[in-house]
Amino acid sequence: MPSINRNSPIPIYHQLKAIIKEQIESGVWRPGDCIPTEQELCQQYAISRSPVRQALKELVFEGLLFRRAGLGTFVEGCIAGEPATDxxxxxxxxxxxxxxxxxxxxxxxxxxxxxxxxxxxxxxxxxxxxxxxxxxxxxxxxxxxxxxxxxxxxxxxxxxxxxxxxxxxxxxxxxxxxxxxxxxxxxxxxxxxxxxxxxxxxxxxDTSLLWYRKDWFEREGLAPPRNWQALLDVARYFLQPALQARYDGPHPLIFPGGAVAGEATVYNLMPFVWSAGGEIFNTEGAVALDTPATRRALQFLQELIAVHHVVPPEVTGYDEHTTPHLFARGKAAMALGGSYESDVILDASGWDYEAFSRRVGYVAPPSAPDGHSVSTVxxxxxxxxxxxxxxxxxxxxxxxxxxxxxxxxxxxxxxxxxxxxxxxxxxxxxxxxxxTQTSRMIASGRARPSIPGYVKLSRQLQAMFEAAMSGDEPIGDITRRTSEFIGVIVELPCRSS
The missing domain is CATH 3.40.190.10 (Periplasmic binding protein-like II)
Incomplete structure (x- = not known):
């Protein structure tokens, strides 16, 4: 039986890994076999549990072993023996x-x-x-x-x-x-x-959130924004010439803002409507989008581009990948996005998880002045x-x-x-x-309406947000038209106020 050489410069866990791999490759342990427990391996090779755990952890990660809670550790099915037809x-x-x-x-x-x-x-x-x-x-x-x-x-x-x-x-x-x-x-x-x-x-x-460059915020002594006014204040701060030079000209804030980004636009911008008190449908089942609350949210988003110049007008042409990629490359101080984009940011930035944790922060979407923060789940x-x-x-x-x-x-x-x-x-x-943080947000967030006609409804919401960002027509006309179109799609009456 192979043994552990305690005098070898090779770490004990690495020796145990090699022994287990040899047992698998030689067919002693075949696909589906349950290998000895951690305690049994400790006793068999007279070693402590720490190297055993490390060896098994790495073999699981490499795909040679598989753990089932309460059952044990098994040999993966693609390692040894004649494979069955997949x-x-x-x-x-x-x-x-x-x-x-x-x-x-x-x-x-x-x-x-x-x-x-x-x-x-x-x-x-x-x-x-x-x-x-x-x-x-x-x-x-x-x-x-x-x-x-x-x-x-x-x-x-x-x-x-x-x-x-x-x-x-x-x-x-x-x-x-x-x-x-x-x-x-x-x-x-x-x-x-x-x-x-x-x-x-x-x-x-997943849940919608606001990504921000935590390392930049800490360097500048800034807190992440929790409401619309704070969002605007921080965005204006990063618009200053000295800050633009220091961080190589980033956009203060970006997000998907039109139909090109598809569902990402609705997912990221509906929290502004909800936080202001707006709804797509009221409690009576009627379409209720054309309200002061919705118009207020769209007006704020429009002014971020047209009045305050903290959001580039090009956001209406962003696709669903543009925002996380720009943020990952240091082209934005803040970005509205989803928790599902974390692996995209990691890949696009080239950071490892430790670097990601140092540089990237995340909070719930900022709230309306008299509202509460709402995340899309x-x-x-x-x-x-x-x-x-x-x-x-x-x-x-x-x-x-x-x-x-x-x-x-x-x-x-x-x-x-x-x-x-x-x-x-x-x-x-x-x-x-x-x-941990996003799981809490998921448990308390808002879901988009689960209705058979949602795909068509979403296209109208995408068009609404894009029209508001473009600033080519009054906000009231946009919300009234969108509400009427949605009413036709879902065959429900419209209620305006």
């Missing part, structure tokens, strides 16, 4: 970074299902093209098995008959998904349901298409893909949230400051 699961999404999570999850599935192996085949398209591309694929009979979609699309896709309800399979599947729904924040169950049935499995949750959901040949298998795989015990560490590494109290329990403020 069942392809075709997926369409708009997040090329998500392949890391799916690769991890597929290894986890294959490790415990060596005779029912799966492999994700991913087609990534831009977020703005995803809905139309998916709809076209359904119409042509080439729909994927599963898609990752904005949660506000689920009701519309379900009403169109594109999706499998998650409860309409076997009794066992119904039980599993009933338990899954109980483990979600209630707002996400509602957002992923239609006509009383659950159609979407939340893949990740949302997320991405897995949905199973009606053309999927093996819906029960796919749903079982997705159940594992959204299990905090399986993907929780991967989510933490990639700075992503799951809308689940079980995931929140994994977070520690000292090591997960962004996720």
């Amino acid at each position: 069942t392809p699961i075709r997926m369409m999404n708009s997040d090329p970074h998500w392949s890391r999570v799916l690769d991890h999850a597929s290894r986890a599935w294959n490790a415990t299902h060596p005779n029912l192996r799966i492999q994700f085949e991913i087609e990534s398209v831009s977020h703005n093209a995803l809905y139309s591309t998916l709809s076209a694929a359904v119409g042509s009979g080439t729909a994927p098995d599963v898609a990752m979609v904005d949660g506000v699309w689920v009701a519309g896709l379900a009403q169109s008959g594109f999706l499998y309800p998650l409860q309409d399979q076997t009794a066992e599947t119904q039980r599993k998904h009933g338990e899954f729904a109980q483990g979600l924040h209630p707002a996400f169950v509602e957002a992923n349901s239609h006509a009383g049935k659950l159609y979407g499995l939340p893949a990740k949750s 949302g997320g991405t959901s897995y949905v199973v298409l009606r053309q999927c040949p093996s819906p029960t298998l796919v749903m079982d795989v997705l159940q594992l893909v959204t299990d905090p015990a399986v993907v929780g560490d991967m989510y933490r590494q990639t700075l992503q949230n799951l809308p689940s109290p079980a995931f929140d329990a994994l977070l520690r403020p000292a090591t997960d400051p962004l996720l």
Whole structure:
């Protein structure tokens, strides 16, 4: 039996890693096998628990081992032995970074299902093209098995008959998904349901916020803005010539401001309307967007560009990627965005997580003077298409893909949230400051309306914000027209004030 050489300059944990890898590669431990526990390895090699934990942690990260809470540590299914034929699961999404999570999850599935192996085949398209591309694929009979979609699309896709309800399979599947729904924040169950049935499995949750350059703010002795006036004051501060020279001419504030950015514009700017007291629908179910509160919010956003010159007019032409990329490259002191952009900022900046933590701060969107701060909460959901040949298998795989015990560490590494109290329990403020703060914001934020006609409604809101930013017509005309168009779309009366 291989042994640990305590006199070797090679660290003990590294020696143990090599021993475990040799056992796997030689076939002593085969795919799906449960390896000895930490305590057993400590006793077997007469070493302390610290190097054992380090060795196992690195082997899990490298994809050779997989941990199941309460069950043990297993050999991944793709390491040794003759592999079974993989069942392809075709997926369409708009997040090329998500392949890391799916690769991890597929290894986890294959490790415990060596005779029912799966492999994700991913087609990534831009977020703005995803809905139309998916709809076209359904119409042509080439729909994927599963898609990752904005949660506000689920009701519309379900009403169109594109999706499998998650409860309409076997009794066992119904039980599993009933338990899954109980483990979600209630707002996400509602957002992923239609006509009383659950159609979407939340893949990740997010919240709108204000990114700011924490290192610049600390150097200047500034506090992050919590209300509109403070936002304007800080933005004006960074507009001073001395500050522009010191930080190489950054924009004081940027955000997606038009239809080119699609849903990102609605996601980031609706908090201004909500904080001012505006609503899309009133409690009676009528369209209620044309109000002084909405006009007040749009007027403030317009004046940031036209009067105060702290926001560049080009924001109306930004796409959904422009804002986080400019912020990551030091071209803005503040940026309205979403917590889902953290990995984009990391990639675009080249910072590691430590540098990101030093340089980037985040707070809830600033509030109206007499209002309270409101964040948009949302997320991405897995949905199973009606053309999927093996819906029960796919749903079982997705159940594992959204299990905090399986993907929780991967989510933490990639700075992503799951809308689940079980995931929140994994977070520690000292090591997960962004996720800890955003998880609290998610629990108390506002969701966009989950209605079948949301995609068309959103296009009207995008046009409303873009028209306000452009300043080519009175704000009152913009809100009145938008309210009337939305009323036609959703077939509801309009109430103006």
